[in-house]
Amino acid sequence: DTGVSQNPRHKITKRGQNVTFRCDPISEHNRLYWYRQTLGQGPEFLTYFQNEAQLEKSRLLSDRFSAERPKGSFSTLEIQRTEQGDSAMYLCASSLSGSGTYNEQFFGPGTRLTVL
């Protein structure tokens, strides 16, 4: 399967713990995005990378959230000191940007986080 993959698919943690999620994009894609989605809402933009550079981070994102894409391939999203309000589906997407492309995003299956 050459689609976007995410691990783990489900994570249950206690409030105050740190969690880390991984995303492996489609191999030739240079852009990688992280979103958060809660029930009944559309995906909410968190951050995105072009290759290894983090180009934008949502102003809504607290300092407890950090993302990396060290070699321009896979990415990790870490949430420190989790809160119950962090419970959501975390979606990763990748795209190929450049002339002649739509830059449409291909989404992974998501990581569902539950904070108890």
Add this chain to the structure above:
Amino acid sequence: GQNIDQPTEMTATEGAIVQINCTYQTSGFNGLFWYQQHAGEAPTFLSYNVLDGLEEKGRFSSFLSRSKGYSYLLLKELQMKDSASYLCAVSLAGKSTFGDGTTLTVKP
């Protein structure tokens, strides 16, 4: 900022045609995407409009009017498997801002 509006829910009958509208007020605009999302699954790309007019892809068509800040997704010959959420997303400077989606229920 970005403000994207879609109806929350719609219901239609198998075999019929349904139009899902999206209006947007944004500080910039490159193009507009439509995605389909089945319950519990990730969104999948349906269409992209950058110029005014209609783009047709099989049973699905998408229309854009940039001057009116308006788009619609047209689904023809509805099938039960089309029951899903349909997300409108505005693209600007490499990132997309999504609406909250329209949940379409197709009934026999």
